Amino acid sequence: MTGFGAFLAKELTEIRRTWRLWVMPGMLVFFGITSPIIAAITPALVQSMAASQPGVVIRIPPPKSLDAYAQFIKNLNQFVLIAVVITGASVISGERSAGTAILALTKPLSRRAFVVAKILSQALLLVTATALGTVACVVVTAAVFDGADGGRLVTAVALWLVYALLLVVVMTLFSGAFRSRGAAAGAGLGFYFLTLLLSSWGPAARYGFLGLVPAMRDALMGQALSLGWPLATAAAAIVVAGAAAVGIFERQEL
């Protein structure tokens, strides 16, 4: 891991000094604030639309804090994961095409350290942004609704974070494996949609990391969770994808 500390410091400084500081945290905080508000006004919006249609009566129960949390989790699973794919696509391919990787890797910086620092810096950014977004969601939900139970949300978000971290590592793998960031993004979107699709298939959800997706919903509903297989397979997948990312990048000619 030659040069790991210096390169990780560069990565963290880059996050602080460029647009990367604003995109992921901004998105998470935005959804943290807007999810409770959308949950609160959705019934009124639907009823006003129904009022304009003669004969149509829609009864919607009064919104609760759980609706706000469910909206936040839905946004995480859709928009934020796609943002993870798009930003992750250029994490190595961008450095390669800009020529910055060549200049750094001809110094005492191992390719393993390069890849691990990329993964770790993205993970730190994602964890921080998720924490900020979750706090924003809990605070706004408490302000908009009575009796908000933040514990369920924290559990659901923690499960989402495991899945999102797996996606970060997979995108680092794709970004190193493919020459173009477009190809990496395409592969990442394919992975995202495929896993989303397969998560509704019983055996995959029971014995694989795909079970994290329905587990988020169960966590919000306060149901008993069976997380052994999903968490173990997610951890294994993170290790395997990370090792593959390092192995592929180490064998590449730059």
Place this chain on the structure above:
Amino acid sequence: MIDARSDEAAAIELRGLTKRFGDTVALDEVDLVVRPGVVFGFLGRNGAGKTTAIRILSGLARPTAGTARVLGHDVTRASDVVRSRIGFLPDVPGFYPWMTAREYLGFAGNLFGLDAATLDARATALLEMAGLASVNTRVGGFSRGMKQRLGIAQALINAPSLLMLDEPTSALDPIGRREVLEMVGSLRGRTTVFFSTHILADVERVCDAVAILERGRVVASAGVAELTDRATANRLVVEVEGDGAASAVETALAGRAWLKSLETTGRTLRMSVSDLSAAQREIPAAIAAAAVALRRFEIEEASLEDVFVELVGGPEGR
């Protein structure tokens, strides 16, 4: 070969170095030795294989066959050791646009594990040498010449034993080119500089020794002066008087064993010979036998360009 000092490991030693990309042979059993302390020009036209060789030497690519040793170490086996002792500048250096020049030198120095005091002192000296000491803007706003000068500065941050520069002047304007060449020239005696280029004037200006690469093969390797002297010793120019005199001499010399090539322009004949003393004896005799008046007969000074053209066979190659 060049400045041979047998007690010191060669800065670069290539033995049978071969690199293939599918059916394309980029390097074809290249043998080359670069002695420590010289400014070495690695000359060849675009596509000759210079960048491929430098990529292998810097650990960015692997050879298909043969060995590449840098400072006594096999680059494929001791990449960490090699990287810690070399400085490298690619033809188009890529910098993080959000950094300043000093920040980039700090980043590079940290990768080499320099302590803060050493790093600060070196960064200050190198920025001064690169003419960037007073520039505080981000690298993203730098001109090509400024980036190239910063590129050399970052390649020197570890006080390397070997500095490898890939086409450092190819895309610069005349002023930028002069600045970079002055920087390279100022390193003579302080480190070994391995400098690839297709610009002959740059080599003549700063290099002590040169290797000429053509289609993946080294076709010549020697000191710059030795190479031009060698070519000079084989080139003669003859000027005669009278219409038709030049063609009469050409006819008289045809078929001589020492005559490698002959080119006639008006009344002037330029020839390349394999045996200078035989040519010096036989040419005046042939001219006299043809009853032609001799106006000028001399050995022609060769430039590196003449050598290059002779070895690589002109614009289309051999």
